[in-house]
Amino acid sequence: MNQETPPTGELSDELRALGENLRSVFQAAWDSDDRRRLQQEIESGIGELADSLSKAAREFSDSETGKQMKQDAREFGDRLQSGELESKVREDLTTILRKVNEELGRASSSWSSRPPSGPEGQA
Numbered sequence: 464m465n466q467e468t469p470p471t472g473e474l475s476d477e478l479r480a481l482g483e484n485l486r487s488v489f490q491a492a493w494d495s496d497d498r499r500r501l502q503q504e505i506e507s508g509i510g511e512l513a514d515s516l517s518k519a520a521r522e523f524s525d526s527e528t529g530k531q532m533k534q535d536a537r538e539f540g541d542r543l544q545s546g547e548l549e550s551k552v553r554e555d556l557t558t559i560l561r562k563v564n565e566e567l568g569r570a571s572s573s574w575s576s577r578p579p580s581g582p583e584g585q586a
Contacts, residue, residue, distance in 0.1 A: 492498060523529045542548040 524533075539548070
């Protein structure tokens, strides 16, 4: 048994070298002109997008639809603060529940007044 054990230092040296090489590659990529151009293009594109969205928002705000939506939102806020909306919702909900209860009462009466059927109802 004359097996040689591989030196352990070589593996750790290679892993350390790999780490350094990866760091160098990443640093070179980060410092590259291509990355800088891409970053500048992205920043410029985001700026143009923001300008475009801002312009569209201003145009919409100045449009008749935008003005109507602002007015509707103000009126809705006023109705919320005055309690008018709550009263209307409460009134409508009460009416709906009353109708449902009436229908359930009729259905219950209808089922209660029917003669029993089937084996249990036959004498």
